[in-house]
Amino acid sequence: LVQKVALFNRVKKGWPDVVFGPPNDVSVLADAGNVLALDKFAPAAFWKDMAAGNKWCQSGGKTWCVKNDLAQDVLWVNTKLMKDFGYTVPKTMDDFAKIGADIAKNHPGYSLGALGSQGMYSGYLWPSQCPINQATSSTAVKIAPTSPKCTRATSLVQPMIESGVLSTSAPWDADFIKDFGQTNKVVMTIGPSWFGEFVIKPASSWAVPAGQITAAEMPMWAGEKVNYSGEWGGGIFTVSPHSKYPKEALAFAIFMVSDKRNVTDVVNPDGSKGAPTFPASAKGNAYWKAKISADPWYSSNPYPAMLAQSTKIFSGEKPVSYDSNGAMEGTFANALKKTKNAQSALVEFATYASNLAKQLGYKVTSN
Secondary structure (H helix, E strand, O other), X not given: OHHHHHHHHHHOOOOOOXXXXXXXXXXXXXXXXXXXXXXHHOOHHHHHHOOOOOHHHEEOOEEOXXXXXXXXEEXXXXXXXXXXXXXXXXXXXXXXXXXXXXXXXXXXXOEOOEOOOOHHHHHXXXXXXXXXXXXXXXXXXXXXXXXXXXXXXXXXXXHHHHHOOOEOOOOOOHHHHHHHHOOOOEOEEEEEOOXXXXXXXXXOOOOOOOOOEEEEOOOEOOOOOOOOEOEOOOOEEEEOOOXXXXXXXXXXXXXXXXXXXXXXXXXXXXXXXXXXXXXXXXXXXXXXXXXXXXXXXXXOOOHHHHHHHHOOEOOOOXXXXXXXXXXXHHHHHHHHHHHOOHXXXXXXXXXXXXXXXXXXXXXXEOO
């Protein structure tokens, strides 16, 4: 993206009116001079509608993007397996780990999910408030992999990695789908609000039968008062300052996030209907809530847990100008798969991310 925008800037043409991309794009595009403050191009009623879901896009008293969806983590639970094995939904991360130990001992071959891609980052490190990507200003970031709030997360998952209860693959990798997903052996897993619609339900993915899956609130880390979520995804729309039609470009984003025709009615290539993600727009979210709450595929309504966690995304993570998500999906995930050691993989990520940040002029602190 940076290279493309640099090319457009050099030839003075070619800028797209609107860009949809990952959350960090708002910072990347701002550095490239290709993001427009949007406040005056939509009525106050729309910004009121977006107030709760669009905080990521606000900086310096202005709004620089429109959040398509929230991707807050919840605890996805297979209610049938939980009942079969005599487990209750864990309220704390320590209880989650105890279930992991019991699975390893008494139900080998079953799983609590996958840590690859952004699984470890969004599901464990971010909710633990691990300062591995915490921008403290527009020019400073804290990357401290040996912080206690990082090591408690890596220490918690390590025994489950070693026992095979937590996979180092991604949840959509062929080996995970074959060994755990389509054999219906995932007892529960921490994952974003779109997991049910995008990963667990589809016939081409885990294909878990109807009536077995719901969402619960995130377990709490020891000593905390809030059971925070991380966020895995949550795309944004930005508008170019070079656009001749900024109002119309923003209108496209408004349609995508809040119009019933897109949120619930559109027929997707796989035959499903509507968006699989939790809309950031309150109006769009109301449509999506009605659809998801009435879906008989779920064993019970997953929406209340999603709603509760949507207000608990730990806000220490901020947009940064380097590709932290790419580094997590590449450097960290590859190191984790190779070494099976969560802490050493995190240190390797931190070294790589710190170099990226410094190359872009960030001051990096590690303690």
